[in-house]
Amino acid sequence: MPSALDFINFYREIETGFVEKEEIEKIVEELLSYVGLDLIEDLSKLDVRATERILRKLVEKYDNKTELNSRVRVLKLMLEYGGIAAAQKLTSRVPIRKLDPDVRAKSFQPFVIGYTLEEAIKEASRCFACKEATCISGCPARMSIPAFMQAVANNKLDVAKRIILSVSPFVGVCGYACFHPCESNCLHSLIGSEGVAISHIKRAIYEHASRIVPTPKPNTGFKIAIIGSGPAGLTAAYDLRLEGHEVTVFDESSVIGGMLMLGIPKFRLPRNVVDDEVSILREMGIKFVNGKRLGRDI
Secondary structure, eight states: OOBHHHHHHHHHHOTTOSSOTTTHHHHHHHHHHTTTOOTTSBGGGOOHHHHHHHHHHHHHHOOOHHHHHHHHHHHHHHHHHTTOGGGGGSSOOOOOEEOOHHHHTTOOSOSEEEOOHHHHHHHHTTOOOOSSOHHHHTOTTOOOHHHHHHHHHTTOHHHHHHHHHTTOSOHHHHHHHOOOGGGGGSHHHHTTSOOOOHHHHHHHHHHHSOOOOOOOOSOOSOEEEEEOOSHHHHHHHHHHHHTTOEEEEEESSSSSSTHHHHTSOTTTSOHHHHHHHHHHHHHTTOEEEESOOTTTTO
16 A cells, blocks of 8 residues: 555656645644644555544634645545545535426426436435544434435435434425425535535435334323324324324415425425325324314304
8 A cells, every 4th residue: 555655656647737746745644633644654644533523623624715625635536546436425415406497487387307216326326424523513304314325325224214204204295395404514615625415315205215114112002193294293193103102283275385386386395295294193193183263163
């Protein structure tokens, strides 16, 4: 396995280096110092976890995007030179397919086509599964994003779906309509690249994983009424039903889903996706009553 010194000599022979050749040793020394390595050690020690630590140290140290970018590029080149698997993490986002603009202009169907299974696996493989997972702190539901990303990367979509269902009943809804603040907290975003396409991967999980109906705990005998069938009401009903309680959801409108059905346009969130995920709640034993308004009918 080549050493960092071997890489420095290789870099100095490149005619189109993007940092000055006399600076390369100083930069490489800096990168290695973040993980307690020196120039004579072989590059095999730069595994995914070490690469994550180096990148986070760079983000902490450099506000200047040019300086940050140059060091990230040196790190990637060094990983590629050593044939280190972590280099595959530092690739560009898999492009997200969309409808042709001419078709989109004449249609109200979703204009984002999304990922194929193969594309989702490739994109999920960019995830560092960070020990310091800042993506989770950016997620309102605090989903275990690195866990389900690793499952998708290993083509275990049912496992990925169960990880999401442990927190939220809305795998498909999130995949289509979430504004994905988690992606802004992704390590890729922090180093100036495009964050892992977490939301689109959730959509791929919904579209390609098996249909799963979670099993509630044994009946507790408690009966609970939920007023309103919007996202908050449905999530509360889901969590309570999982604990074994009898749950009835009341809503004054004629549809279940609240603003998911009444506020988000169909080209952003297809109605059949909401209906499908509500049908799973029904199969779990949750009851729904429409046309009942609190204070008037109840």
